[in-house]
Amino acid sequence: GEQRVEVNILLLGARNVGKTLTVRFLTRRFIGEYGDISIYSRVDRIDGQEICINIWDSQSISDKQLQWADGMILVYSICDRGSFAAILQQLQLIRRSRKSVPVVIVGNKRDLQDHRRVSGEEGRFLALTERCGFFEVSAAETYHGVLLVFHRLVGLVRESRALRKSAAGVRGIVRTVSAVFGRKQAE
Ligand SMILES: Nc1nc2c(ncn2[C@@H]2O[C@H](COP(=O)(O)OP(=O)(O)OP(=O)(O)O)[C@@H](O)[C@H]2O)c(=O)[nH]1
Numbered sequence: 001g002e003q004r005v006e007v008n009i010l011l012l013g014a015r016n017v018g019k020t021l022t023v024r025f026l027t028r029r030f031i032g033e034y035g036d037i038s039i040y041s042r043v044d045r046i047d048g049q050e051i052c053i054n055i056w057d058s059q060s061i062s063d064k065q066l067q068w069a070d071g072m073i074l075v076y077s078i079c080d081r082g083s084f085a086a087i088l089q090q091l092q093l094i095r096r097s098r099k100s101v102p103v104v105i106v107g108n109k110r111d112l113q114d115h116r117r118v119s120g121e122e123g124r125f126l127a128l129t130e131r132c133g134f135f136e137v138s139a140a141e142t143y144h145g146v147l148l149v150f151h152r153l154v155g156l157v158r159e160s161r162a163l164r165k166s167a168a169g170v171r172g173i174v175r176t177v178s179a180v181f182g183r184k185q186a187e
Pocket residue numbers: 013014015016017018019020021022059108109110111112137138139140141
């Protein structure tokens with residue numbers, strides 16, 4: 001049979017940026033609340049593969065979350081500069097321990113143009129310099145934009161897994177070759 005793939009996503013963002021709205025929309029299944037921990041999950045078929053997306057929604061990052069996550073979504077509100085500053089800090093924290101973990105940056109509340117405080121260019125520029133994905137969405141308006149964000153991140157996670165696997169393969173070949181040559185030289 002077909003194996004189901006699990007992807008753990010940490011959804012980070014300051015207060016009031018729209019994390020809860022995002023997760024409630026996306027997930028029909030609430031896994032549980034353990035103290036201040038809430039994990040949700042959703043099963044999707046992406047590129048013909050069944051994927052179980054687990055989402056941990058949080059305002060701050062712990063070591064445990066850093067280890068748990070396969071990918072991160074950093075959400076800010078385009079109406080709140082403080083929330084944009086917050087994801088910058090979180091990005092630095094993430095990069096310190098998980099150098100190459102896939103990250104997607106999301107500017108939410110795109111429908112509130114009259115209250116915009118962070119330009120699209122600023123968000124896009126940050127994402128470009130930090131090698132992250134970038135989207136502006138309105139969680140309140142459309143479910144589709146938010147779904148795209150998650151699917152993009154799942155794609156990045158799967159690419160990075162495939163890369164790690166092939167890197168391990170190459171390391172194995174290098175070990176084998178050097179073992180053979182090493183023996184030859186010793187003979
Ligand atoms: N106009 C608009 N309002 C939004 C959008 N997303 C969320 N909101 C509203 O913003 C408020 C905060 O949304 P939440 O989803 O509770 O935010 P949160 O990030 O979970 O906040 P905390 O629980 O404090 O961490 C709510 O009143 C939402 O209805 C959006 O895209 N557009």
